Amino acid sequence: MGEAYSPRGLLTSRKVTSGGVISPDIAAAVSRLAREGVLAPEQTRLFGRVARGDLVSFSKAIHGLLYLGVAALTTGVGLLFRDEIANLGPITLALAVGLAAGLCLTFVARKSPPFTKAAVDAPHFAFDYVLVLGALLAAADLGFIETRFSPLGQQWAYHLLLVSLAYSALALRFDSRTLFGLGLTSFAAWRGVAATSVERAIFGFFDDTSVIRLNALGCGLLFIFVGRLMERHGLKVHFEPTATHLGWLLVLQSIAWGIADGPSAALHRLALVAVGGGLAWFSWRGARFALFVFGVLAAYLGLIVIMADAVDDATGILFLSSLSAIAVIFALASVHRRFPKEAEE
Amino acid sequence: MSPECSAAERAREVRDEARGWRRAGFVNEEVLRRTLSLFPDDRQRFGPGFRALAFLFAGFACLVMVGLALVLFEPRGEFALGIQLCFWAVVLAGLTELQRGPWKRADAGAESATAYASVILAVLGLVALTESLPADTRLFGTVTRTIAVLFMACAVAAWRYGDAVLFALGALSGFALLVQTGHGRILWILAGGLLIPACLKAARDARLSPSHRRGAVVVGAVAIVALYAAAHVWSLDQRLIEWAHEVNTPPAPLPFRWLSILATALLPPLFLGLGWRLRQPLLLYSGLLLIGVSIATMRLYHSILPLSLALILIGAACLGLALGMRRWLRAGDQGERDGFTADPLFDDTNRTEAIRAVVAVASFTPAAQPAASRSAFEGGGGSFGGGGATGGF
Numbered sequence: 001m002g003e004a005y006s007p008r009g010l011l012t013s014r015k016v017t018s019g020g021v022i023s024p025d026i027a028a029a030v031s032r033l034a035r036e037g038v039l040a041p042e043q044t045r046l047f048g049r050v051a052r053g054d055l056v057s058f059s060k061a062i063h064g065l066l067y068l069g070v071a072a073l074t075t076g077v078g079l080l081f082r083d084e085i086a087n088l089g090p091i092t093l094a095l096a097v098g099l100a101a102g103l104c105l106t107f108v109a110r111k112s113p114p115f116t117k118a119a120v121d122a123p124h125f126a127f128d129y130v131l132v133l134g135a136l137l138a139a140a141d142l143g144f145i146e147t148r149f150s151p152l153g154q155q156w157a158y159h160l161l162l163v164s165l166a167y168s169a170l171a172l173r174f175d176s177r178t179l180f181g182l183g184l185t186s187f188a189a190w191r192g193v194a195a196t197s198v199e200r201a202i203f204g205f206f207d208d209t210s211v212i213r214l215n216a217l218g219c220g221l222l223f224i225f226v227g228r229l230m231e232r233h234g235l236k237v238h239f240e241p242t243a244t245h246l247g248w249l250l251v252l253q254s255i256a257w258g259i260a261d262g263p264s265a266a267l268h269r270l271a272l273v274a275v276g277g278g279l280a281w282f283s284w285r286g287a288r289f290a291l292f293v294f295g296v297l298a299a300y301l302g303l304i305v306i307m308a309d310a311v312d313d314a315t316g317i318l319f320l321s322s323l324s325a326i327a328v329i330f331a332l333a334s335v336h337r338r339f340p341k342e343a344e345e
Numbered sequence: 346m347s348p349e350c351s352a353a354e355r356a357r358e359v360r361d362e363a364r365g366w367r368r369a370g371f372v373n374e375e376v377l378r379r380t381l382s383l384f385p386d387d388r389q390r391f392g393p394g395f396r397a398l399a400f401l402f403a404g405f406a407c408l409v410m411v412g413l414a415l416v417l418f419e420p421r422g423e424f425a426l427g428i429q430l431c432f433w434a435v436v437l438a439g440l441t442e443l444q445r446g447p448w449k450r451a452d453a454g455a456e457s458a459t460a461y462a463s464v465i466l467a468v469l470g471l472v473a474l475t476e477s478l479p480a481d482t483r484l485f486g487t488v489t490r491t492i493a494v495l496f497m498a499c500a501v502a503a504w505r506y507g508d509a510v511l512f513a514l515g516a517l518s519g520f521a522l523l524v525q526t527g528h529g530r531i532l533w534i535l536a537g538g539l540l541i542p543a544c545l546k547a548a549r550d551a552r553l554s555p556s557h558r559r560g561a562v563v564v565g566a567v568a569i570v571a572l573y574a575a576a577h578v579w580s581l582d583q584r585l586i587e588w589a590h591e592v593n594t595p596p597a598p599l600p601f602r603w604l605s606i607l608a609t610a611l612l613p614p615l616f617l618g619l620g621w622r623l624r625q626p627l628l629l630y631s632g633l634l635l636i637g638v639s640i641a642t643m644r645l646y647h648s649i650l651p652l653s654l655a656l657i658l659i660g661a662a663c664l665g666l667a668l669g670m671r672r673w674l675r676a677g678d679q680g681e682r683d684g685f686t687a688d689p690l691f692d693d694t695n696r697t698e699a700i701r702a703v704v705a706v707a708s709f710t711p712a713a714q715p716a717a718s719r720s721a722f723e724g725g726g727g728s729f730g731g732g733g734a735t736g737g738f
Contacts, residue, residue: 024551069663076656318413325406
């Protein structure tokens with residue numbers, strides 16, 4: 001860290017409080033644990049200070065300020081591109097923002113430890129914020145250059161692919177899950193935009209909605225595959241849930257899109273129940289809670305729509321809906337121990 | 346709240362804190378195990394994900410069941426509708442009591458869903474009942490009656506169940522009710538001024554259960570926002586509070602604008618200063634947030650810079666302030682200033698030197714197991730004690 005800091009500070013018993021206690025139950029419990037010999041005096045002193053409010057952490061406020069700073073800066077730069085072209089000129093603007101992005105990424109590169117396939121601790125508490133700020137500024141600059149100077153011409157949508165690849169590369173190099181998620185969403189955005197504009201001729205047989213749906217399904221499957229690959233090769237294994245969760249969301253969403261109407265609505269409903277149910281089953285066996293939730297919700301949605309279509313009577317629909325919801329609650333109560341992280345104990 | 350629920354909440358608070366100590370590495374597994382056994386929890390709880398799912402499905406089931414009853418026994422007129430809704434509110438309140446009492450459920454999602462559904466149905470039912478009265482016997486307009494019923498239902502349910510959302514709704518509806526008196530602004534200032542210290546005191550009152558203390562913080566936050574909103578110069582200029590009155594009154598000039606300008610500028614730093622002095626996170630965070638609102642208000646009246654440049658400057662200021670604040674706190678005497686530290690306390694993301702050093706203390710805990718790779722020190726000069734140590738080193 002390189003900053004002067006004495007860890008003894010956390011252990012002092014200096015009392016500067018205004019009186020009263022912040023967590024009276026915990027303060028009492030700490031005293032009891034000390035009396036019973038469970039806690040050592042140093043621990044008792046520290047935990048007691050925190051419980052009484054003699055020691056308060058400002059960490060959340062500092063991180064909130066960092067987050068606000070990044071959000072305000074990127075929004076400000078976005079508005080700058082829109083409003084100040086006449087005053088500053090496009091080249092000056094592009095260079096200025098590019099320079100700011102470069103400074104951020106240089107700071108990150110200088111602070112970062114060498115690349116490893118495993119997770120690494122951030123070398124600085126603001127590391128992730130500066131990295132994301134630099135990447136967002138660079139992407140905004142690229143977007144501005146594309147809009148203003150059109151270097152890609154008709155193939156303009158490919159700049160989203162470029163951004164996605166750059167985000168993913170930075171995420172892998174500097175171990176940022178936030179950027180990895182941004183990389184995946186930029187990739188999905190590229191598919192959506194490209195499929196309905198520059199690649200429209202390739203998907204000529206389908207209408208726009210079907211094209212987007214197919215691309216969402218393809219993206220979802222690709223993300224799930226990427227997640228599996230990362231897990232298998234031990235490459236940033238902690239990124240795997242981001243890819244898998246986003247992948248399954250896209251797959252389920254692309255199926256759910258077709259359940260309302262159209263000639264293949266019945267097929268989509270059945271597919272939603274089958275895929276959702278399968279996902280819930282396998283994630284229950286694999287103790288993966290988020291996927292279990294996606295699966296349960298998707299399967300239930302498909303089931304409700306099928307029931308509503310089959311019964312076609314308000315009383316029957318309401319009766320079956322309430323019955324099925326109660327059944328799900330009891331099922332949840334019986335399976336929740338399967339997920340140790342989700343269980344209270 | 347029943348004494349059993351309150352006791353379970355207190356135990357839960359200690360157990361959660363002990364898990365935080367363990368996650369941060371302040372204590373070892375043995376200390377955690379002994380702490381959990383000393384503070385047992387008899388409730389059945391779900392984690393946040395399951396709780397959300399159970400809440401969704403239970404809420405859906407409640408509303409669909411009531412819908413089914415209304416379809417089967419279609420009420421004729423507002424009185425019958427009100428009676429039916431009130432009946433279901435009582436049934437769901439009973440179900441909530443059953444879950445929280447004999448079934449020993451807490452943080453399980455379903456009991457919150459039935460509690461919320463019960464409050465919603467009670468409000469709708471009571472409003473329908475009052476609507477069924479002859480027009481000349483109704484005391485207030487529909488909006489005022491609805492807010493009053495909402496306030497009462499939320500207040501009772503919040504006190505009974507200790508739910509933060511119900512506390513927030515109760516406080517919001519209480520302030521909305523004050524608006525309907527026709528003197529909303531002055532009453533908001535008075536109520537805010539009285540409620541803030543009362544809530545801060547209640548938030549530290551050992552006699553209250555943890556959820557009631559959290560409720561006091563929520564009500565305090567609403568009171569801070571209400572006080573600031575009532576004193577705010579833009580809200581005064583726009584007559585925001587006066588326009589929320591059910592009966593539209595002709596806009597009259599409001600006095601003391603200069604006082605309102607002063608309050609807009611001074612209230613946030615006052616909250617911040619008091620928060621620092623009393624070490625109250627609620628006041629501190631409110632102060633920080635409202636400083637941002639006051640700066641935005643100033644820009645609204647006096648636009649010095651283009652919005653884009655202002656945002657860039659504000660962003661840079663936020664980043665600079667965060668970095669400076671952290672450096673300043675850490676450079677203080679013994680790594681803290683006035684009892685404030687820049688480090689997260691009981692958090693597994695904690696990676697500071699301070700935490701690493703304090704982690705070492707865990708190995709000297711009386712209940713700690715000596716590391717297998719190290720042989721025990723068996724000097725004859727005495728034993729290593731502390732905190733009731735039982736092992737000889």
